[in-house]
Amino acid sequence: MYQLLSYPIKQKQPAWPGNPTFSLEPYNSISSGDIANTCTIHLFNHYGTHLDGPMHFYDKGVSLDKLPMERFFYHNPLLIDIPKKPGEKIIPEDIIPYERELKKADLLLIRTGFWKYRLDQPETYEQNGPAISSSTARYFQDNHLHLKAVALDFISLASYSDTLDGDLAHQIMLGMYHDNFICIIEDVNMKGLPSGFMKKTAAVPLIIEGIDSSPITMWAEY
Template sequence: MIHLFNHYGTHIDGPLHFNPNGSSLDHLALNHFLYEKPFLMDVPKQPGQKIEPHDLEEKATYISQADLLLIRTGFWKIRESSPDVYEKNGPAVSSCCAQYLRDRFPNLKAIALDFVSLASYSDTTDGDLSHQHMLGMYKNGFICIIEDVNMKNIPSGFLKKAAAIPLFLEGIDSSPVTMWAEF
């Protein structure tokens, strides 16, 4: 038996996470975790601030070509100096932004974030809605969410390729991942 918390290191949320009708990670095709056109963009944010659609619009042309969107807020810098703030009051992706990503970018298989969760514990209501939009509760299809990713030394722009391989355990909704990127 293996028991892991959802937010244990770099991890991926699949469709079943926040969507009772979604697929578990072990039912997704392997190619859903392999990315041929990853794009990394910087969106600086402070504790509790949300990523909104206007933060992404300037790079929308690039995002539309990507299959993985990596968003680097710089929040990783406080991981060691303020672990409580890092864990409990990180940035978040607003529910409006989650819906924007789902509606505008059909090529995205996943987004990756340099903070603990798509949702900030400072606003769990909007965070739950963000997860539901991303993971297909209100519209067919989904965008997986890769959280707590170290993007420290990766250049902005398109990367050559990337992968985020979860543990393939039966019925699992989220899992730690082995993640790498080539740039």
Template structure:
């Protein structure tokens, strides 16, 4: 079976504060006498379920369209349930007990449970989401950077939108290869609520192959027995 874990792109998604939201402009309409239906859409590249590619924080790193196409397909997905509440961080101590399993994975989904607030309390989801600390990201990259391709989160961002300490910036820099030769891409704002804890076989996260952008929205899914 396949389960889509990317949210539909809608105008009311709780994106990063200040970023442009999704807008659609109808250019032609059959109902109005045109020969077809067509239109334009506009959105921030970090809106909805999207992948942060290395170029987002690392100017030496590849943008999303420069990653090999095989990069977006995963043969060893892993789901970790690490419950976290408002403003809490995922630290190395949360990850180290799972080290053996992460070492065998190429796609790591971390389910904090905070995704349950996305539709019911979008402001809470936007401003209070848990995060992975810079120390947690350093641990992931230094330990698994050669094999783990992508980390997928059920929170608004790798770093909390309300953070003023700079830890979220450092978290992104560590994960996206600013300090090492290795990098791990990040999928933010994913829907992991119904992902099964076992029986995962494969996963994918295909982006729009847009040039001139560092990152972009993805259609992501998991396959399971």
């Protein structure tokens, strides 16, 4: 069975506070007498379900379009459930119990249950989400270099309630202090997915020259 993990891109969805979002501007319209329907898309590259590449928090990091395509396809995706409340951080002790399974994974999906706030309490989803602590980012870098990416069911690796530690966590994950980088997939819809290993997953970005990160189409087979 296949399941779409990307939220549809549309107006008035939760976003990191202060960032631009999305709008769709008609250009040609059949109803207005044109031969075809076309439009202009105004889309911030960190809106909706998106993948953070190495250049996002590290100016010497490679741009997303230069990553090999295999970075976006995962053959051993592992989903684990780590319930978290607003503002709570995922710490290494939350991850260590899954150490054996994680050694086999090329993508880690972390489901906190916070996706429920996206619809019911969007301001909380934006402003006080869970986060990956900087110590957990170091844990991934020190112990799981085989991971291509970590995916999250909340708006950002960082919480708006603690941007200082969140910035550091991004820098560590994306390779500022290491030779390796682990991509970050944020705002992922994991509702209804089974926990454990899935058959395969993909997170395919827009291929735009020189871009740090991009919205993605993400799906899973299980």
